[in-house]
Amino acid sequence: MAERTPIGGRARRYARVGRAVGGLAARLAGERYLGLKIDRLEHAEDLKVALGGLKGPLMKVAQILSTIPDALPREYAAQLAELQSNAPPMGWNFVKRRMAAELGAGWQKMFAEFSHHAAAAASLGQVHRATGPGGEDLACKLQYPDMNAVVEADLRQLKLVFGIYRRYDKAIDPSEVHKELAARLHEELDYRREARHMRLYTQMLAAEPDVHIPQVFDGLCGDRLLTMSWLEGAPLLDYIDAHDHVEDRNRVALNMFRAWYVPLYNYGVIHGDPHLGNYTVRADGAINLMDFGCIRVFKPSFIKGVIDLYTALRDNDPELAVHAYEIWGFTGLSREVIDVLNLWAEFVYAPLLEDRVRPIQEQEGEYGADVAGHVRRELNRVGGVRPPPEFVLMDRAAIGLGSVFTHLGARINWHQLFHDLIDDFDEKVLEKNQNAAFDAIGLKPAH
Secondary structure (H helix, E strand, O other): OOOOHHHHHHHHHHHHHHHHHHHHHHHHHHHHOOOOOOOOOOOHHHHHHOOOOOOHHHHHHHHHHHHOOOOOOOHHHHHHHHHHHOOOOHHHHHHHHEEEEEHHHHHHHHHHHOOOOOOOOOOOOOEEEEEOOOOOOEEEEEOOOHHHHHHHHHHHHHHHHHHHHHHOOOOEEOHHHHHHHHHHOOOHHOOOOOOHHHHHHHHHHHOOEEEOOOOOOOOOOOOOOEEEOOOOOOOHHHHHHHHOOOHHHHHHHHHHHHHHHHHHHHHHHEEEEOOOOEEEEOOOOEEEEEEOOOOOOOOOOHHHHHHHHHHHHHOOOOHHHHHHHHHHOOOOOOOOHHHHHHHHHHHHHHHHHHOEEEEOOOOOOOOOHHHHHHHHHHHHHHEEOOHHHHHHHHHHHHEEEEEEHHHOOOOOHHHHHHHHHHHOOOOHHHHHHHHHHHHHHOOOOOO
């Protein structure tokens, strides 16, 4: 059943987003062309306030953009990323309408209990706790109204922001980034696809006893309703506050590493959103992995390129590095651009290149921020680069997880963890694994 939002309400949303983005345009243009100095942090906070409370993907996009070296000014990405906490959940009237639309008028009889209050609110939907007819602890994720139109509106505004910033700063050409974000966001609206992704991850991580995936309850799902088992766990920061021993934190870091990279190097699949709200930690250091809307599938040759770039940096092999970047999808690379890309690659791969116990980064501060700023300045100097779509979520995962490991203060031999996964790598084996796993869930691997 199609869902309609009143035209006036939708128009107000578009106008509100448009005014906020227009203000960004005017101020950045004034700074660039008229020599006016603006307080970017103050303006970014104004932008957040103007958009606060809107349901939609802007905050999710901002979280991803914050991991690409200055795709937007750092102040804006950081403030937009906080929008999620400013968007309160929708009320019981919405919940009743959504549940009736997905399960029918008698939906409440399908549950022994159903909480009137959301347990969590995110960018595209909110989660309610419930009890199944057999006493099962359940989590019901309900998609907000008219999200297809909301996503389209926000993506148009994001394209405008990209265009403004591209005129202001030539370091990153975001055209392919926008296409990738659009494709992934539209996939996130397909809750039946997300349910299949959950089954995929259950298969891929079946041999990982310390990574838990929710079970899908098909009879209680719909196009915009996903019902799964409720997994008990603590938010990462709460776990850190309660555990002083580095061994406990190392255990969580190890489980996080395995949860993200076993699927990548064995199946060519990555969970593209390591946001703190998408997993919780159990008392024994095991993790619960959740929210499977943002999944990226890569060709086996791309995964080989990821390993080739590591080998090129380790062996100081410039030709292999060029080959790896071309497999990733970078084109028209000059010697200078390759040298700048290597600065970023050397930072990301640094923990993997050293065969010793170490923190994920040696210096203090926000993970990757200083390197990202340096890379942006160098890319401006050499004419800029257009990141391919495959780069976006790979970079998001690497930097997002790096930030998690920094929070944990984990000290691990990352080199050994990495080699445990890649030493027997074979493209044909990965392709066979990938096809078998996707056949089992009724999907084709969409690279």
